[in-house]
Amino acid sequence: MQTSRNRPPRVLAIAEAANPEWVSVPLVGWSLAQALRDVADVHLVTQVRNRDAILRAGLVEGKDFTAIDSEAVARPLWALAEKLRMGEGKGWTTLQAINALIYPWFEHLVWKEFGPAIKAGAFDVVHRITPLSPTISSPIARKVHRVGVPFVLGPLNGGVPWPKHFDAERRAEKEWLSYIRSAYKHLPGRNTALKHASAIVVGSHHTQSEIPKAYQDKTVYIPENGIDPGRFNKIAKPTGDVLKACFVGRLVPYKGADMLIAAAADLLRSGRMTLDIIGDGPMLGDLIAQAKSLGCETGLKFHKWIDHSEVQTLLSKSHILSFPSIREFGGGVVLEAMALGVVPVIVDYAGPGELVTTQTGFKVPCGSRDEIIAGFHTIFERLAENPDALAPIAATAKARVDEYFLWSRKANQIRDVYEWTLDKRQADKPDIFAAGLRPISATMP
Template identity: 30%
Template sequence: MSLHSSVRVLLSAYQCAPNSESVSQIGWQWYSRLAVQVPLTLVTHIRNRPALIAAGAPLGHSEIIYIDTEWFAGPLYRLATRLFPQSEHATFMLSSMDAYLYDSYAVRLLRQRQQQGQQWDVLHVVTPVTPKLATRLYHLHAPLVLGPLNGNVPNPSQFPEIMRKDSAWLYPLRSVARLPQWWWNTLEHTQAILVATRATLAGIPEKYHTRCFALLENGVDIHRFHPAPYPPPPSGDYPLRIVYIGRLIPLKAVNLLLDAVARIASHVPLHLDIIGVGAQKDTWMDMAAQLGIAEKIAWHGICTPEQMVAYLHQAHVLCLPSVRESGGGVLLEAMACARPVIALNAGGPAELVDDHVGQLLPTDNAETVITHLAVALKDIVAHPEAWAQRGRVGRERVEKEYSWEAKVKQGITLYGQLISSWQKSSL
């Protein structure tokens, strides 16, 4: 069943902003594409309002309801950053408690609107993407969709130094975050749970698996991230160009990439572009200097999507050495640009990357990663056409499976099926 243009959709996106970090981008992509197809009510946090207005929102057939919990969210975030200045993951764990207050405020306001006559045919909570997501939107008495959810990735204990820097001692406390989901009985009242990975599905109680549908949370704008011819083969005239895109935090493990680059730098002409910001930047810049490769690296900080595309087009490969990665949206962006990718064989990347589009590295320990990464980089120099072909296959795969257009189309199809089932069960 396809959606009729009169079907009313309520989209809750706690994080929702264009040209922002990955989760906010997920909310924006769903909103901006649904808004031009169906009557849509977007519920989102008030902190997203400036970015949404700057992007021309409200778009299409939509209205936006802003939920203001900043009196709680602001101080909570500042406290989290003071307690965990080196760990964005720990900061997120603490500051995300605001999402529960946001949901309570939203449900109260939406029930008031419902009492005044406003109705919705399907409800979709698209962000946050955590499998511990809790909501009481089911009180609006319409089919409820959660996700795509992503998480439940095992902790990489084989990298103890990296985990220590990321305040891993806090990780067991994540189980406490499931209490609201259990207390509110969210999953019992959900008609469809979109799960991004096998690890995510494993974290959902088995009795709800029949309600689960596979759908990656990340997508890619295949028009913005467009392909370009592969660079000239690495040589003295055009060095092997490597690009990393992501936050500079412990779990991203850029230090492993620096070690691998240092091992081949004396006999392979190369250049590494690092795009991103984070608490580890100064530490890793010092490390590069100590390894004697500082002059081979350019640190670009925050870049626009257009700048990212330009750096990807110059590159022979994108490397994502993250030791704990639930998603890996940057891999899709590189693949959309027809560039091969290298990542660790764990978490989300393990379900996106194979030998047809790049290479997965074994994760036994740090030394194993560094050794295999150095070998892979040298292989690009030895067999550039094989790696160029991986890039072309990556572009084809993204077009078929991972474009935002394809992803939202799947969501709309699911809405129609749920509405039909809901109506039949109400007869």
């Protein structure tokens, strides 16, 4: 892509969370900002807590990135958030509510630092990459718009409703604020940011549906997760004639590891299946006890926590990723499995349900606990008859990732969004999946 001046666009990439050494949102922020350097002249603006990791990654402060110190406001409010969320890894909605108070100060400091340069035309596009949450507004959007520079917001994702059959899990996750989450739509500044954005990148169809009708024509659907082929570069080669399954995730109620063990118990006892559970969390003790009570410890191994860089080594020994999470916004682990040629078996809801098609994996409808367990059990029984038959599906899954979900591919997708915002009269709005594999509605295998 070239601007009218025959040069790559100059982009101020705002990613408050961007860290090459962390996972989840910070890794998304870092990975996308870095990938964009191949298609644009990018200067990254991030929070000071990421500074040391970014320096270790080889970027030059002042030239490649700027670290904004917003700790005077952030530190005490994050401390409050940790108290209010009532347990490590819990209360995600509470955490986002506190972040909605913290983030505007960060953007205030960003404008103070870069406002004069934006006004002077030093950047062609300003792009807020993180936070991903659609509940967190961007006060800088109106200021950028006023000086005639396109403002790109997103990818935005989150806020998927809790499935009606899983209110107990909702309460176990301390998601008290989720009952009134929709109130964020009435917060000051929310519509202002949407109004003044030139493009709104949405990471899920649910998030797209929550954008007001007046701004729908600005939305572009691009799931936020991507794959770094340098991190996930193995090809799955499971050995033997026994179905090998793997679960990767925190051991918390909504991830569904207990449903997985229940669904697999018969096959584990009979030796027709093995299951590796990678992850740690408050449910570990209960899951071990569950496996013992069901008599299926044989063939089941708990690996607890392992470094993210080592996950692919274990995962690539499996035929399937068995992942019954009932409320997953993005589903990065699903893409990681597909990139290795490991076939996903997932609940058809939220992020994983959009990433997996009937050509690339197996989807169980999001019903009650008993229905999900029965659905996974049925799939396991069928796949255990001939695990080698999964090879063509694995190849299609890997091809889908290579086509749409490598970070290099996503950089090109965002590049198309920049092109559209810079000259809407000449460019059609990008429709990334129009030419190929759109998300397909679920059917049982």
